[in-house]
Amino acid sequence: MLLVNTIRDQFDRVLAGLEKRNFPEAKSILTQVIALxxxxxxxxxxxxxxxxxxxxxxxxxxxxxxxxxxxxxEIIKSKTTELKLQVKELEDKNATAEEELKALLYTIPNIPHFSVPAGKSAEDNEVVFEHGVIPDLGENKVPHWELIKSYDIIDFDLGVKIAGAGFPVYKGKGARLQRALINFFLDEALAAGFMEVQPPILVNEDSGFGTGQLPDKEGQMYHDAADNLYLIPTAEVPITNLYRDVILSEEDLPIKNVGYTPCFRREAGSWGAHVRGLNRLHQFDKVEIVQITHPDHSYRALEEMSSYVQGLLKKLELPYRVLRLCGGDMGFTSALTYDMEVYSAAQERWLEVSSVSNFETYQSNRLKLRFKDGDKKTQLAHTLNGSALALPRIVASILENNQSPDGIHMPKVLHSYLGFDKI
RNA sequence: AGAGGAGUGGCAGAGUGGUCGAAUGCGGCGGUCUUGAAAACCGUUGUACCGCAAGGUACCGGGGGUUCGAAUCCCUCCUCCUCUGCCA
Incomplete structure (x- = not known):
């Protein structure tokens, strides 16, 4: 969430930022914040x-x-009775104001970076880079949801039987492809200086609030009511929360973590066209990179992460493009987001496989994630994260783009991980 | 899961109702001494909120309560340790 002081000191900038996001009634809400x-x-x-x-x-x-x-x-004791009542009353007043203030701040999204284009929807996103050649499959192109059936490598019906729609079962070479991709992504991240972590995939409420999934995305997460725990929608949640309530020293920065986890999303109400096959799932695998940086270096780190992810896509030989998300399409907590999309040649559409974001202090303010600077002052660190990468759509695109009469050819870089080169 | 014990500053550890934000030791930082280092000695060393400042307020696992006053008493939750049980 935003700092009240930022809203006070940079009112016009905040207001302009919120307008870029098409955030309604920005002015009156900001004014209310200050009043509260x-x-x-x-x-x-x-x-x-x-x-x-x-x-x-x-x-x-x-x-x-x-x-x-x-x-x-005994005599002066009586003097305190009135004081106590007044203190209690003021405390209640204070608590109410604080609560209202917090509730209001929770409704305000992050301020977009100056480079974020204005816009309402995905159509206004800015394509900043394209790479690779879109394969021409001619008449014989088969979408991945048919390929997985004919090669019997991913079984949705079995998933329905044991869990429900959106929970695929990977079999044989399909399962091995998953494992190969996870290992490949982790090894690459390690080589790029990220430390591997294996976090819990159930998190408590505090963690959900820390990274901003709660309160506003409550319905997107699976919730275990008996123990009040949430299944993570992304490893961003547990990994970033590792540093909740932590004061780092400046030398610790930047912190670079990578983790593989399954991710769970209820995707309530988001099913329809374009979500066939692997395009949208309730459970999927993802390797996530997280950075905690000095505020002066977070945008450099964002660019690094963006080129790192692009490097992965190049190694996988997938045609991709990079989008700078517009104000209207950007996530609630982000200041600047790049989406990486790969081309899926049979579906003939771009699929989002990574989202790399700088949250500046929006998360760290909630997380109380700080560091001591050179003057021994504590200040909020910047947090960033990105998918590197989410598996299902990568798999969809590998399958579709590399299909041929003699089978599906695997990207070279995966051969040693797979133990085979063709499905 | 049951029984018992315990949670105090970066760490160790005292404190069981009142000048306690908290002794002491270690560590950290600054200094004296030294050719340099060590040792010794002196000083300093948590976080947040309000305030221009002086200063004030809050925090001794979390929350609530008793009291003029709570680290200290009561309730509740959480976590850790020991024993018993169960189990990958």
Missing amino acids: DDQRKASQTQRDQLQAESNSISKEIGQLMRLGKKEEA
């Missing part, structure tokens, strides 16, 4: 004053008691 914060400050100052008075009376009573002057102590 003023209220909060006023009631706290008052409370603190009265509490100070009450504290000093208590000390006095303590001294009188020690001297054995019980009667005098």
